[in-house]
Amino acid sequence: MRRPRGRPRDAKIDGRIVAATLRLISERGLSGTAMDEVAARSGVSKATIYQRWPSKDALCIDAIRNLQLELPELKSADPRKDCITLLRDAIDMDDDGEAERILARTIAELPDHPDLAPILRARIVEPRRALCTQVLERAIAKRQLSKRTDISLAVDLLTSPIFFRRLISANGALKTALPAKLVDAVWRAFAA
Numbered sequence: 001m002r003r004p005r006g007r008p009r010d011a012k013i014d015g016r017i018v019a020a021t022l023r024l025i026s027e028r029g030l031s032g033t034a035m036d037e038v039a040a041r042s043g044v045s046k047a048t049i050y051q052r053w054p055s056k057d058a059l060c061i062d063a064i065r066n067l068q069l070e071l072p073e074l075k076s077a078d079p080r081k082d083c084i085t086l087l088r089d090a091i092d093m094d095d096d097g098e099a100e101r102i103l104a105r106t107i108a109e110l111p112d113h114p115d116l117a118p119i120l121r122a123r124i125v126e127p128r129r130a131l132c133t134q135v136l137e138r139a140i141a142k143r144q145l146s147k148r149t150d151i152s153l154a155v156d157l158l159t160s161p162i163f164f165r166r167l168i169s170a171n172g173a174l175k176t177a178l179p180a181k182l183v184d185a186v187w188r189a190f191a192a
Contacts (some may be wrong), residue, residue, distance in 0.1 A: 016042040017049055021063040026098045028111060029105035030060050040162075057113070064106060065119050069099055071131055079139035080183055083158065086132055087179035090162050099124075104167045111185070129155050149190040157189070158182050 020041035024033040037055050039046045053059035072089040073081040093099050103124060111118055132155045139145040145154075161182060 003144060011101070013048065014043055015043075017052065017059070018063045018066050019046060021059055022067065022098065022102060025060060025063065026101040027061060030057075030116075033060060035059075041089045061113075061116060061119060064116060065101065065123065067102065067123055069093060069124060069127075071127055072134065074131070079135050079142060079144055080187060083132070083135045083139070083183045083186075084179045086135060087158060087162055087182060090128060090159065091166065091179065093166075100166055107167065128159065132158060140192075143192045144187065145190045145192045154186050154190055157186050166187060 017038060018036050021033065024037055029096065033056065035046050035049060038059070042049075049059065053062060072085055074085060076082045076085070103120070106113075106116055106120060110120075121145055133151055136145065136149065136151050136154055140147055140149055140151075162178065165178070
């Protein structure tokens, strides 16, 4: 097998390019992100970027695909407490708000970039939904919730208000009270 010509790609350069792209998306959205600015912020030439990604859209999609969001460790034996922890973590998803801004700006541009919807679901939505589903299944097993609980609906009821408030109303005063209120409402609605 022949080795590719030239120097091997430097992962550090790729990381700088992706980080600069994510910062720009968080500030200006996809349409406001320019390759000149990515090059300037990452300290590489546009030619270096185009050697790695064929277009701005390909770079932005790859950057969003590489967005790292940590999920909380749920260590409690009580599914109700773990559910509150998961929702609090969704509110405080990232310290500097960059991921929240990326999400909001990207959602606004989905009509022009429909190929991003599955990436957002896979990177941001589905991991949290899967963890919430596990917590609710534990709550059913512990008889905190009814066996007839519609888990998908319960996940929607728990997560949608947080998603809405993060992206639409941005009411920080509800940060501490909202998760427990949502969990209480779902626990009442699907009581065993």
